[in-house]
Amino acid sequence: MANKFLRSNHWTGNYRASLIVIVIMFFFSFSYGQNNWGVRASANLSKTVSSVYSSPNRLGFSTGIFVEKQITARIFVLEDLGYSLKGSLAYNGSFNLKYLTSSTLLGWNVTSRLSILVGPEFGYLLQANYNSRGFKVIATNEYKQWDIGLQGTVRYIVFRNWGFKYGYIHGLQNIQKSVIYFDNGYATIDEKHNPKNYLHELGVFVYPRK
Numbered sequence: 001m002a003n004k005f006l007r008s009n010h011w012t013g014n015y016r017a018s019l020i021v022i023v024i025m026f027f028f029s030f031s032y033g034q035n036n037w038g039v040r041a042s043a044n045l046s047k048t049v050s051s052v053y054s055s056p057n058r059l060g061f062s063t064g065i066f067v068e069k070q071i072t073a074r075i076f077v078l079e080d081l082g083y084s085l086k087g088s089l090a091y092n093g094s095f096n097l098k099y100l101t102s103s104t105l106l107g108w109n110v111t112s113r114l115s116i117l118v119g120p121e122f123g124y125l126l127q128a129n130y131n132s133r134g135f136k137v138i139a140t141n142e143y144k145q146w147d148i149g150l151q152g153t154v155r156y157i158v159f160r161n162w163g164f165k166y167g168y169i170h171g172l173q174n175i176q177k178s179v180i181y182f183d184n185g186y187a188t189i190d191e192k193h194n195p196k197n198y199l200h201e202l203g204v205f206v207y208p209r210k
Contacts, residue, residue, distance in 0.1 A: 040082070040206075044202075045200045055090055060086055061084075075106070094131055115155045121150070121151045127140050143175055
């Protein structure tokens with residue numbers, strides 16, 4: 001019992017430390033140099049896919065704040081900090097994966113209105129749960145703490161300070177733990193059944209001060 005308590009406290013400490021590092025890095029980039037900043041919100045369709053199955057899409061959402069630093073007239077770097085609800089549908093319910101996300105994207109202004117961005121997204125798992133007809137089971141300990149994906153985004157500025165965006169995130173690593181511990185023992189997951197996150201999103205972005 002004592003060992004279980006110590007492991008829990010150790011995990012919680014790592015959890016908080018990682019969150020603090022992500023937030024500090026983002027706000028350091030926000031305060032450095034001449035930057036444009038904005039906010040975003042999107043609806044998304046996400047699913048989990050392994051080498052032997054693909055789950056049905058579920059509807060979720062993401063929101064966040066971002067900072068842009070212009071490198072040349074056409075090239076810029078975008079830093080983003082956000083929240084994303086991912087997961088999939090399954091067994092008359094849904095798997096819900098709640099992430100704090102951080103991404104660093106390299107952007108190219110194709111025109112004054114159209115831009116293309118690509119880069120990595122890192123997700124830090126806040127909670128995983130299965131919800132079916134009002135019955136909710138917390139499953140955070142069954143999933144890996146970090147999710148890594150490759151993000152591609154297309155943005156179009158409609159007016160001076162706002163526009164639409166479409167993004168796709170392709171999961172690069174399995175999201176479940178290979179060995180899951182339960183009160184009565186443990187279970188192992190074959191890697192071919194271990195899924196990755198995939199996500200399409202459509203939303204808006206706004207520059208409050210532009």
